[in-house]
Amino acid sequence: MxxxxxxxxxxxxxxxxxxxxxxxxxxxxxxxxxxxxxxxxxxxxxxxxxxxxxxxxxxxxxxxxxxxxxxxxxxxxxxxxxxxxxxxxxxxxxxxxxxxxxxxxxxxxxxxxxxxxxxxxxxxxxxxxxxxxxxxxxxxxxxxxxxxxxxxxxxxxxxxxxxxxxxxxxxxxxxxxxxxxxxxxxxxxxxxxxxxxxxxxxxxxxxxxxxxxxxxxxxxxxxxDDVAAPPRPAAGRGGLGVPRGAWLIAQKDVRTELRGRELLPALGVFAALCGTVLAYAFSDVTPDLPRVAPGAYWVALLFGGTLGLGRMIAAEVDGDALSALRLTGLDGGALFLGKWAAATAFTLAIACVLAPLWVALFALRPGDVLGLAAVAAAGVPGWAAAGVLVAGISATARGREVLLPILLFPLLLPLVLAAVRATGGALAGAPLTDLGPALALMAAYDVIFCVVGFWLFPVVVDST
Amino acid sequence: MAGAMSERNDRRLDRAERVLAGAAAAATAIATLWVFTRSPDEATLRETIRILYVHVGAAFMAYVAYGITATAAILYLWRRNRRFDHVAVAAAEWSVVLSSITLITGSIWAKVASNWWWQWSDPRLTLTLLLWFVYVGYLLLRHVTDGDRRATLSAVLAVAAIPAGILNHFATLLFRTEHPPPILNRPGGAAADPGIVRAVLLSLVAYALIVGWGMLARVRLEAARDALDEP
Incomplete structure (x- = not known):
């Protein structure tokens, strides 16, 4: 036969x-x-x-x-x-x-x-x-x-x-x-x-x-018969669930960062440097530094965060670990969610470190730390979702370091507009109802780009 | 058999391209003549109203081209047919050209009419600029990738730009707008002089024919380039 x-x-x-x-x-x-x-x-x-x-x-x-x-x-x-x-x-x-x-x-x-x-x-x-x-x-x-x-x-x-x-x-x-x-x-x-x-x-x-x-x-x-064939390990034939896959990837990224400690310290210092340069530059043209603080905060956060995102995705592509991941049958959506969770956690950590620094650099009140961190918590997940997707798109392209911000920043414009407005309102002590439209827009951005990323990232991974 | 069909198809497309090119040239000539000989000056803007005929047609067709790129990108991801990719890239190139014309002429017109070159608080300006950057990025991405990967990744980017464009529209509504209200598509009918409306419509037709001819030629060029790369 x-x-x-x-x-x-x-x-x-x-x-x-x-x-x-x-x-x-x-x-x-x-x-x-x-x-x-x-x-x-x-x-x-x-x-x-x-x-x-x-x-x-x-x-x-x-x-x-x-x-x-x-x-x-x-x-x-x-x-x-x-x-x-x-x-x-x-x-x-x-x-x-x-x-x-x-x-x-x-x-x-x-x-x-x-x-x-x-x-x-x-x-x-x-x-x-x-x-x-x-x-x-x-x-x-x-x-x-x-x-x-x-x-x-x-x-x-x-x-x-x-x-x-x-x-x-x-x-x-x-x-x-x-x-x-x-x-x-x-x-x-x-x-x-x-x-x-x-x-x-x-x-x-x-x-x-x-x-x-x-x-x-x-x-x-x-x-x-003389060849000893070891018993095959018991393995699940069905696909790994999305939550479990995402958890394993996020856990791996966090563990890698805690072990290597190369991304977060560098990005924190870079974002702080951005803030220092912006505060120094603006202090020359306006005495009202608190007014430019929201814009400067988001610019520093996005610049630093985007550098980190590029590294996170490159780590999968450069050593070809992505091929091994794909062959495990890991769902591309799970990979997206894992990367998104890690990127959100890292960037929120930087946002929290930057908040007190901004109070010092831009002459804010000590209580403004909470306002800065709270609006960051509302905006960073949407940024991470769009960022992971675009970092995946640019990961295998020539000149990806330059390409990533060129592709990503235009997509972030709605989020940045809303985030700067919400941060400005929070720092000015505006009631929550006044911040409503901006926060609603940020929430919509978060949800839409998480869905879009979850849907499109497998297509990106498949062509990488 | 297939070769004969392809030749027949080629001949048909050649003819369509020639007809569109002729129609575009005629429509452009008629629109230009109309704009400079029959269209009246506007009461406050006087002769500078003629910038509008370049601006409105370019802006309208730029948005049409964005729509075509986004639709073709979705269809490519769904059907994986390279023809949709050819349409997407042709429309994206035209959208960048037309948006550039829109931004430049809009800025000149704003300076004449309102004494400012640019207003960040204007939703349409920022939306047009955002889409310009998105599609310049789209073309850059195509430049640094190749093969199926180029088609897939650029389609994903074009699809991701759809919600960003919509959300940007809402984001800019948080600010007040400085852009003048629409001239043609206004509740209660067109606001401007009928001579001005006719000139706008003529320029729109000319733009549509130019873009239609240009896109057809570009799609055929992209298909020919792809055929060279086929195994």
Whole structure:
């Protein structure tokens, strides 16, 4: 009886600009087989792997998984895609949670052990060597016992023992019916490992039988009995709920910031500097500094906050952690909500620190601290919602640092108009009824942009 | 078969482009002649009223172009058909050009009529400026991205600009307006001299034909450029 392919790709074609990278690729990947994809640098191996993983939409052709069911796919690219400020175990526990593994802590500890990192569970990831980071990325990929594992030059940076551990993991995964496809730029890596060797050249695939093994069915044959196939960890097949996903992402961002302490102090100092410069500049032209205080407050807050937003989204895109997040099946809306919650919390913290400083710089009354902080609490959530969406849009664009404020600030104009008006009213001691229209507009902005962001952010993530 | 159909379609579009170009040229010539020979001076603004014929048509068509971009962006995100992206970018480019004309002529007219160049308290001025910045950003975004990503990300930005535009309208209502009330679309009928109203309508027709021709040409250019990038 023929084995049903785990993954079928038909007529895949893709080009970058005018450069044709893939041209009519047909490929079947069987359960339990290990396939090596050879090709020179720039031959399109990474592009093909990303298309098979579902991380990149091919411009032509289709990719289908067995019976159209949702498969668990893991991908390790050339960047390890790890969170540098988290420890090795925290990185794995986060992804175990996102994969809905029954015992995230145990699964993470086992995965660390499988790749020789059990003695460094609390070590911060940024202090690991390149080879150790590669081991950790591989541990994360194999941890959830995926149906298909796609590895882009996985032996890069691994030492001999790391290579042996990876070999063992590949063999065990295949024995469990998983499919492994890994890219390599020479034949050496295929020796003794591959059931099939594919060569990618001029956008087309050539196939050859593997030098070391034969294609096996999902049920291990007698000759594979010596390969210890570890039991697959219990994993939830259904999608992770939006609230749970958002909570895990927000928690990770807050933990990263508390650990690294690089964003908040810098943004606080930057916003305070903005206030100092504005107060000094305005003091030269008007004696009525309290009058310009609301405008200056929001300008400083938005400038500082926007810088921070860019960093928060870039942290997901730059190391390619976003690819790993996407493959957990995390809903794009949950990612949006998690980022929104963290951005709101960080910016409100800066707003609270700035309030007493504004009292000193702009000759306000001490009680005005409360007014400033209260209006900030009403406006910052809307700013964060629009900001996370636009930071996502600009994250992969060239010149994103400049592009983000150019795209974001025009969208913020209604919020800024209302916020400055409400802050001015609050500082002047106006009754709440007078602030009503401005506060209502801010509330409408908050709600509308949270809905728009939740709806559109998955589209942005999908095209990143 | 498909090639023959495509050629027939191309010929039809060529003809439509030529007809629109001719009609736009004729309408512009007629409107210009009317504005300078038949349209009367206004009682207080005198001959400077003629700035209005450039200003109102540009402003109206700019808002039409914004509407087309937003609609095409929603349709692109829904259907993922690149034709909607071609329409969106063509309309966005025209909206930036027309808004620029609106802002410049509006400012000149305000200086003549009210002795100020710009009023931040005016809802229409700030809304037009906001949309100008949004769509300049939209074009910049397209410039620094490519392929499907360019089409998707710019469509998302155009859709996000819709609530921002609406909310900005309400935000600026918190302030009082300095902009003169509408001339044509006013309760109880048009307020101005019939000669002025006719000149405004003629300029609107000329603008509509120019933008229609320009958009058709731009959509075809974008489609041809996309065809080159197809695998």
């Amino acid at each position: 023929p084995i049903e392919p785990a993954c079928t790709a038909r007529d895949i074609a893709h080009r970058f600009g005018r450069v044709r990278v893939l041209d009519g690729i047909d490929l079947d990947l069987l359960p339990g087989e290990c396939v090596v994809l050879n090709g020179a640098n720039g031959s399109g191996k990474t592009t093909l792997l990303r298309i098979l993983a579902g991380l990149l939409h091919p411009q032509r052709g289709t990719v289908a998984h067995a019976n159209g069911r949702s498969m668990r796919v893991a991908f390790v690219g050339q960047a390890p895609g790890l969170y540098a400020e988290l420890s090795t175990i925290e990185n794995l526990v986060l992804f175990a949670g996102l994969h809905r593994l029954a015992e995230p802590g145990d699964a993470a500890a086992e995965a660390l052990d499988a790749f020789g990192l059990a003695h460094r569970p609390g070590m911060r990831t940024r202090t690991l060597s390149r080879g150790q980071q590669q081991r950790l990325a591989l541990a994360r990929a194999f941890m959830s016992a995926p149906d298909m594992i796609l590895l882009d030059e996985p032996f890069t940076a691994l030492d001999t023992s790391g290579g042996e551990l990876l070999d063992r993991a590949i063999t065990a995964a295949c024995a469990n019916g998983g499919t492994v496809l890994f890219a390599a730029h020479d034949d050496g890596h295929a020796r003794g490992r591959a059931d099939r060797v594919l060569t990618l050249a001029d956008g087309r695939l050539r196939s050859a039988a593997g030098p070391g093994r034969t294609v096996r069915s999902p049920e291990p044959t007698a000759e594979q």
